[in-house]
Amino acid sequence: MAMLHLLAPLRPRVATVNHHLRPEAEAEAAMVAQTCARLGLEHQTLHWHWDGRGNLSDAARRARRDLLAAWNPVVLLAHTQDDVAETFLMRLTRGAGVDGLAAMSPAFSHAGATFLRPFLHIPRATLRAYLTEIGAPWAEDPTNRDPHYLRARTRAALSDLPTEAIAQSARHLSEARQALDSLADLWAPKAFAEDRGTLLLRDLAGAPPETRRRLVTRALLWLAPAPYPPRGEALTRFLAALAQARPATLAGTRFDGKRLYREARSLPPDVPASQIWDARFTATAPPGATLGALGPDLPKDWRETGLPRAALASSPALRLEGRVISAPAIGVNQPETTIRPCFGEFLSLTAALSH
Incomplete structure (x- = not known):
């Protein structure tokens, strides 16, 4: 009032x-x-x-x-x-x-x-x-x-x-959080590389422990958007798996030993191509096209993509009248169609949920 x-x-x-x-x-x-x-x-x-x-x-x-x-x-x-x-x-x-x-x-x-x-x-x-x-x-x-x-x-x-x-102590901790986020910003391009909607693990071991935690939290939220990031023992175990290049899953994300990707079972439904899909992907497409997951129906030569089958199934695709017209992960790219991963958002996904 x-x-x-x-x-x-x-x-x-x-x-x-x-x-x-x-x-x-x-x-x-x-x-x-x-x-x-x-x-x-x-x-x-x-x-x-x-x-x-x-x-x-x-x-x-x-x-x-x-x-x-x-x-x-x-x-x-x-x-x-x-x-x-x-x-x-x-x-x-x-x-x-x-x-x-x-x-x-x-x-x-x-x-x-x-x-x-x-x-x-x-x-x-x-x-x-x-x-x-x-x-x-x-x-x-x-x-x-x-x-x-x-x-x-x-x-x-x-x-x-x-x-x-x-309250002043809380504000001081806000400044500390901003400093930690800035350090994570510097490490992000060194730690991960975006590859057709997946994140390739690069140099994560060299980062300080708190920076590693923030970077992995960002990766999980970018791949599988959620109201809150995973915490506690589950996140600690997942960090250990990444350090040992051991397969693991957490919060709708799978790690296969070298890359992280979205689990197909937790994906949202298709949307009109003019909308953002899975809080990550945008597209340019003809009227009537939809944007969603590629799904399990893959071409016979899918292994040549170098991506796991599960990663391909959860990768983005454009469809028009039921036919795939763009799916970058399997090399399908018709003229005047594009799918962008909005990777820049990955750099800002950290404590942003602590409103």
């Missing part, structure tokens, strides 16, 4: 997400709508209903971002300095590393929209004092006082701790 009033002179559009998880949610959305009407601002309530699958908090957060990204290309979020400190302590109790403890980003992209957090340096108490001063209402989420929730317990613990100092 504080951000709404502060930005009202700029005439922003306003959205409220109703997750339909609390009986008070509808009244809270109505309060925001009434405030917007009084200020002459456009308001829309976006709705989400949990399907009962997965972690509720995580599902709600991802759904909220999806809804807001579809609603407007630029979205401002009102996270405060207290949110930074609370998130730091919550992740600290889970044994998080540099990426997890780093302060939430002031800007990030999601589903084609840009999200901004302009209040990360402002204490929550300052915003409440502002609302009190102007006589504006606001709502308190009762779950923030319910000790059954980790965030509520963390918020209570913070009442006796220096919130500003904790």
Whole structure:
């Protein structure tokens, strides 16, 4: 509500997400709508209903971002300095590393929209004092006082701790994360080479351990996009397999001893050629063409490609009226058709998911 009033002179559009998880949610959305009407601002309530699958908090957060990204290309979020400190302590109790403890980003992209957090340096108490001063209402989420929730317990613990100092530590770790990412950027071309939608392992052993972890995480996310990168013992075992040139699989990606490639069983369906497929591939093709996986029907001379059969099956192909018109992995390239791997995105896929 504080951000709404502060930005009202700029005439922003306003959205409220109703997750339909609390009986008070509808009244809270109505309060925001009434405030917007009084200020002459456009308001829309976006709705989400949990399907009962997965972690509720995580599902709600991802759904909220999806809804807001579809609603407007630029979205401002009102996270405060207290949110930074609370998130730091919550992740600290889970044994998080540099990426997890780093302060939430002031800007990030999601589903084609840009999200901004302009209040990360402002204490929550300052915003409440502002609302009190102007006589504006606001709502308190009762779950923030319910000790059954980790965030509520963390918020209570913070009442006796220096919130500003904790948030500053999180910001210092953000700078450390950026430095580690920059080092990984330098190593990326040395560690991997893109080859027809697969990643050839080059010199990974020479990189520092943390850089190796970041590079392999990037590779896994580029080959098999996912909301979160693999962590813990599974990632440690996969790193050991790469170091020993041992075949291994993890998170929809297979390593055959020298290259990494997407497992065909986890691929998305075909899309119109004008769209991005598998979050990696774009194409130039005639109208009506589709972009998707080549699949198991390979030419008799497929071994001459030098790629494993499974890698070929998961490689990209263009089809028109059911016929393959472009499949770079097997040397099919009709005039005026191209498939590009968007490899540049690989260089930026690291802690980008730690929003």
